[in-house]
Amino acid sequence: MDWDWQFVWQILPTLAEGAKITIIATLLGYVLAVVLGLLLAIMRRSHNGFVSKPTAGFVEFVRGTPLLVQLYFLFYILPEAGITLAPLVAGVIGLGLHYATYTSEVYRAGIDNVPRGQWEAAKACNFTTRQTWRHIVLPQAIMPVIPALANYLIAMFKETPLLSAITVLELMNQARSIANYNYRYVEPITLVGVFFLVISLISVVGVKYLERRFGAYGKRGRAAS
Template sequence: MEWDWEFVRQIMPTLIEGVKITILATLLGSVVSTVVGLGIALLRRSHVAAISRTVGFIAEFIRGTPLLVQLYFIFYVLPDMGILLPPLVAGVIGLGVHYGTYTAEVYRAGIDNVPRGQWEAAKACNLNGRQTWTHVILPQAIPPMIPALANYFIAMFKETPLLSVITVLELMNQAKSVANTYYRYVEPMTLVGAFFLTISLISVFLLRYLERRYGRIER
């Protein structure tokens, strides 16, 4: 099949709308994963064994099951329990919670890398638990985590085509809709690859900058 530039011009606005949804889902999912990951990391450090073990089990369960299965559960099974979510909301929650279990390990490593003396200094200054975390531990732990967190966010971006299975009109879903409507697959699927490659390359350059700026941590 020959490449048709007129067809490309015709479908480009539809694909660009899909790109916007893809980027929006990635950004919102990143925010959710950042918050969820931090919450998991802190709860797993709880002195209450029941809390730390329960949260640890849930995190391992989510990490050990495919994202696709989790998306199906959130969008298709939860409505049977009375919880009905819009497709984009379900997709953002699925991405955020799934990757939150991975970012939790990044947070754990960053927190563990804070010197023990910092905890003792905070105690010596009569700081309470909240003040210790917000003013001493997290400001030192978070900067070295940034490159690793950014790496997971890039991986999340590449996973967004899975949202098409729950009817989110992201890039892949828009491309499939166009291809099935016009029975032309070369142009839309090629453009999908081009969009993902371009955005991924831009993200990689940003990641390299973050690695130089904040240093690399092991995951």
């Protein structure tokens, strides 16, 4: 095995193109996951069994099946229903849906940690359900779980190579086509690995910061209750 630096410089621009798509897909998918996850968490706590039970079932099902199969499903099924999506859009929806079920569990833990007295106090003050969620429960529930949510951003970032299976030209796909075209696998695939490792290690530092910054919210809330 030999490592060819010249080849590395030659393929870097193409890989950078792929890295851009990888980052776009991660960010868009994450926004979807964070918003949809909150919605799922709230729906799962609904008093109406026709809302909470199917939501719980959906979350369990999506969490128990592979993202790759879900991506194939979205990518091949939707056109049959007359909805043709660009591969990147299908990929972002798949990632977002899959990780929404994970973030919904994070939100759920946060919501469960809000003391009962807060709900009761809101009721005593004659808040509507919507007002209680918006002004009392969610602010206290979300702050302490921000570091856990950030962890899923990193996890999701590392799953984006799966999008290459539905023809999205992200980093891994670019690396594979370079490798297949030149019959050189060492440099492209190693570079992709290095890219993921570097970003992950940097992100870990970011999460540690978030833990210091927001971890205190949970403790303060509990001490006050």
